[in-house]
Amino acid sequence: MESKKSLPLTPFETYLYHDDVPAHPCWQVLRLTWRGRIRREPLERAWSAATSRHPLLTALVRRGFLGQLKWELQDGVTPPVHWVPRSPGREWPEWQPISLEDGPGVRLYLVEGEGLTDAVLCVHHAVCDGLSLHDILVDVFTRYAAELGEPAEPKPDPAPGALEERGRFGTTLWERCWLPVLQVAGILAETKLLRRTVAPLVPHEPAAPDGPRPDGWPTLACRSWTPEETAALRSAAKRDKVSLAELCMRDLQAAIGAWRLAQGIDSPGDWIRLGAAVSLRRKTKGSWPAANIFGISIIDRQARSLANRPRLLRRAHEDMSLIEKWRFGYAFWMLLRLRRWWPGGIRAYARRPVVRMSVVMSFVGKVFTRMPLRHEGIRPTVPGAVLEDLRAVAPTRPGTCACVDVALFLGNLAVYLHYDPRVIRREQATALVEEYARQLALSAKGE
Helix, strand or coil: CCCCCEEECCHHHHHHHHHCECCECCEEEEEEEEEECCCHHHHHHHHHHHHCCCHHHCCEEEECHHHCEEEECCCCCCCCEEEEECCCCCCCCCCCCCCCCCCCCEEEEEEEECCEEEEEEEEECCCCCHHHHHHHHHHHHHHHHHHCCCCCCCCCCECCCCCCCCCCCCCCHHHHHHHHHHHHHHHHHHHHHHCCCCCCCCCCCCCCCCCCCCCCCCEEEEEECCHHHHHHHHHHHHHCCCCHHHHHHHHHHHHHHHHHHHCCCCCCCCEEEEEEEEECCCCCCCECCCCCCEEEEEEEEEHHHCCCHHHHHHHHHHHHHHHHHCCHHHHHHHHHHHHCCCCCHHHHHHHCCCCCCCEEEEEEEEECCCCCCCEECCEEEECCEEEEEEEEECCCECCECEEEEEEEECCEEEEEEEECCCCCCHHHHHHHHHHHHHHHHHHHCCC
16 A cells, blocks of 8 residues: 555546536535533544545545546645634534645544534545545544543554455455446446436526535534434334335435425426435455445335335335345446546536436444443543534535435434525425424334
């Protein structure tokens, strides 16, 4: 790893690089709120140690032969930590611009005041995926606790060569030989789906790519469930012989159908496309470095079918089983590989003004529950601070005005809806989350 100074961007990283436009930043945000004070010098040492494990966090994008994009790895570089005071009425810090040609694609803000400290991690999506964001902050605060004398054990360094393997997902040579055969069916299926006209969640004209980002970006509507309510949902999933992720997917689709009707959008023939993020991490000899190691599987339903809850659940289970069995999560990667064969193919695809997804959903499972730290009840603690809250933001894009992250945080199911306020008003976003809660309540009751 030390001898290699550059790496080509994978096709998916290239797509995410070109998908970043001023009106729709292709940035991810993760915010941990600690009750108490975080000390500066130990935190900055922990940040330096953690980022040194993940070379893409400090890499720059350069153009190589025939304009191919490549990562130029930087040795001994630590992105700065921005310490800022909490501003009344302001939810997020003042964002520093991200240009992968000019500097690292990661920003860490520590927002202090009112007895709280927010650790806000903002990363360009071309650098890494959402699971990596969680791993980075777990590593930072594990090392921070160790700096202050706590018996905390940071994760081991990634296996040698793991970064070069990020586009192969840890598959063996044999798997790489037969995987393309499986993908023929996936590519044919996705090609048929990609020719379909997809309806946005709300009819609208996408913002001009070069326009400003929305005021107050990012805008979130959130909801969490108690441990008892979460346990009831787990029991409901077990009773119906599906995963909790599949149950949450069904209820999101049902919520979208009911919410659109409540908003006066009565178009039963619309195709509503849910983009489901699927982790492609395979076992390796060591941990993965921060990188994009996930795929997107597309699931289409006509609006008229979104009220049929039993059928939606059956189809959700069937679709996710097929995606796992036939490795359809790799299909989008392979389509992008094909597009890379002609100059500018991925850029043209990323910038095409069409609706690719009505909504994107990520189910990230348990987060920050198993941090190797002392706990106060179920809450992880570091010297002087207790973890109180979490906010997660996945980027929207032209035509896709909503992204939903679902996580299990401190024993609670939690939903984070990032929406485009130019398209969806705050009260509409709140209504969508509440409708989602109503659908999940029906599931918990076995209805």
